[in-house]
């Protein structure tokens with residue numbers, strides 16, 4: 074076992090894959106935790122999907138794909154924030170926000186395919202853009218992921234408490250002078266950053282696996298926020314590391330393993346909760 | 357009620373008028389509520405009771421007149437106000453504990469790391485002690501550690517009252533806190549609110565659908581109907597003459613043998629009696 078791990082780390086691209094996966098799992102676990110609590114998973118998924126046209130456009134223009142990921146996800150976050158004007162405010166029409174998000178998602182996929190076909194089929198990375206890849210993560214990409222991850226976690230550390238207040242209790246938070254609307258826009262941008270980070274590992278379509286599943290699993294296991302956030306990160310890390318090891322030894326794509334392990338964890342937590350509740354009721 | 361000369365009134369309205377869009381909700385409102393009083397805000401649905409509470413919080417600007425809250429402009433004193441909005445219940449999927457919701461009432465508006473009390477400084481211990489204190493005060497000790505979404509309406513309501521009480525407010529603004537509770541819970545939560553008012557010296561302004569569960573405790577009622585507001589002692593306000601004048605149609609207030617008040621002939625939804633089906 075340890076020999077095989079040592080063998081993995083003799084490859085520089087695997088070292089980078091572990092570095093990138095670790096950064097992304099931590100950022101996604103914490104930001105995703107707030108997202109699940111605020112019931113914005115659909116928005117989070119969309120912001121990740123947008124990374125696909127982002128990277129395709131960047132390739133088309135000959136700039137770094139990483140830049141494309143971030144530029145598109147942040148722009149989409151702002152579009153969703155502005156278009157669903159009352160989004161995140163008390164009494165906001167959720168359906169209105171969903172309609173905007175759904176439109177953005179459909180448009181993003183369509184634009185992605187347009188950019189790919191404009192590239193005349195020579196864009197052979199389409200699969201990895203959509204379903205993830207751990208090959209070819211270079212040093213500068215790791216540094217970018219680290220910096221963006223640190224900045225967004227620092228921002229979250231500053232606004233975390235009022236954000237939690239606004240998520241659970243928007244009317245009272247507003248009465249206590251919490252800038253509910255501003256926080257909701259700021260959080261969407263943070264979510265855009267996190268979604269762009271995750272898509273670089275899992276691919277644009279499978280970001281759900283790291284952004285939603287570990288926090289949702291953690292929230293099933295405990296209602297204690299500190300414990301729950303810690304668990305979300307731990308689950309994300311375990312899923313990512315395990316998937317990287319398995320993917321290294323198998324011919325199948327990384328995104329498949331991340332999704333499978335994350336979903337298995339969620340199912341186990343669900344079963345545990347059900348039986349725990351049955352015991353509680355039986356008492 | 358206890359009120360010294362130098363204390364500003366908890367709430368004061370002078371010729372106040374509120375509009376939403378182009379509609380006047382109420383106008384020429386003159387209300388003065390002293391500190392420490394227990395006050396009910398009554399009136400039919402849509403009369404503007406919640407609008408009055410929001411005006412006191414500075415969330416609804418007045419279109420004319422003045423409003424002062426604990427001697428300050430509305431919104432300025434919100435740190436001293438505990439607020440319980442109307443009809444609030446948590447989604448069953450909300451996976452945070454009752455104590456966390458209470459804690460947010462104490463310091464949720466502050467910037468910084470959320471609830472990261474793992475290093476337990478003195479401020480942290482103080483906050484935890486205060487949360488435990490108010491949870492005990494509302495009798496929620498046995499379920500405060502459970503996820504808020506899994507609790508019953510009455511249990512959630514007690515925790516929300518604890519949340520409003522946590523920062524030691526001078527004034528509680530409660531918008532229909534008894535709504536959606538069963539009869540037993542209605543009278544026990546009403547008794548709890550009255551006990552808080554008396555023991556903690558907190559002014560309570562409470563919107564009520566049915567005055568009867570709290571009638572015995574009240575220092576004052578504010579009655580809103582037909583764009584007008586009257587305020588005074590319950591026995592002066594909940595009378596046939598007063599309500600007839602306020603509504604402009606004949607209203608009769610009957611006193612049942614058990615002391616309950618029944619308002620007859622009230623247009624729209626009834627406010628001062630227990631019929632909760634007519635909306």
Ligand SMILES: Nc1ncnc2c1ncn2[C@@H]1O[C@H](COP(=O)(O)OP(=O)(O)O)[C@@H](O)[C@H]1O
Nearest residue numbers: 376377381399400401402403404405406407408
């Ligand atoms: N955001 C709003 N937009 C338009 N009308 C509103 C809004 N909020 C309240 N109203 C109207 O203002 C009136 C007073 O509302 P409210 O103060 O909530 O009544 P109450 O609390 O007495 O039932 C109602 O007729 C209601 O329809």
Ligand SMILES: [Mg+2]
Nearest residue numbers: 405406407442
């Ligand atoms: Mg109301």
